[in-house]
Amino acid sequence: MKNTVVHKADTRGHADHGWLNAYHSFSFASWYNPERVQFGSLRVLNDDTIAAGMGFGTHPHDNMEIISIPLEGDLAHTDSMGNTETIKTGDVQVMSAGSGIKHSEFNPNPDQRTKLLQIWVYPNQQNVEPRYQQITLNPEDRKNKLQQILSPNAEDAGVWIHQDAWFHLGKFDKEVTATYDLKKEGNGMYAFILSGNVTINGQDLETRDGFGIWDTTSLDIKATTDAEFLLMEIPMQH
Incomplete structure (x- = not known):
């Protein structure tokens, strides 16, 4: 089918940093595939496993819609807008990075891994006021x-x-x-x-x-x- 693309699980980029085991459906960090940079406005689909007590230190983003979907365990979030939240399995979190934010994401549990999808979507307007939202799904x-x-x-x-x-x-x-x-x-x-x-x-x-x-x-x-x-x-x- 000419209007389709299939990305088999074992063709994804893979980086095991010990504390973070990440699979990338699209080019990310040190993994680059010129045929897998994005799909339309979908720029990043990362399938991450974060070891107990570990996480991403404070780092910046701008002009990107960043969606996190925990699949197992919890994720503790802190950002430069003053939000300090924990998202749990069953929650969805979104940040509109807009004109610029900094945030960190950690696994707060000392004895349990956290698995999550991290998704980036290009926004349809630039430099919006940054915002944060999370909800719990049924x-x-x-x-x-x-x-x-x-x-x-x-x-x-x-x-x-x-x-x-x-x-x-x-x-x-x-x-x-x-x-x-x-x-x-x-x-x-x-x-x-x-x-x-x-x-x-x-x-x-x-x-x-x-x-x-x-x-x-x-x-x-x-x-x-x-x-x-x-x-x-x-x-x-x-």
Whole structure:
């Protein structure tokens, strides 16, 4: 299919720093793949495991929407806006870095690792006032259906960002199907399989595979085993 790209789990960049074991779906830090710099407005998809008591020291960002989704354990957050929060499994955190912020992220637990997805999306406007938001999701809302966790609209379900993007989580039993209709013309979809096997528009995907598709208006999704997955609809131009 000419309007698709498949990123198998074992083709991702990998860096094991001891305290941090990171897999990169797109070029990041010392891992560079000219064919995997971004997918539309999606710039970073990092699958991170942080050792007990370890984390990222204070560092700066600007003009990026940064989304963190803990998959296991907790993450303690401190930033230059004065936020001191802990995000737990089941939460979603977003920072609009805008005109510039500094932050740190640590695993506060002395005896448990933290696993999280770190996602960067290019914003649709530059130098906005930095902002922070986190919410706690109800996991029942993704049981055999698609749960919206992010949108461009502050009044919609989930967190919001400065971009015409919509993220959904699904936790499907085997054989459950769904159709996803893209919300904005010109957008594409990048799906990331958290666990299990999923078929999307005929493409078979396994745990930690990524699948990008564009020039389409809808997705046919089927869980071929019990599965969890993240759908990221984003503009193909940024």
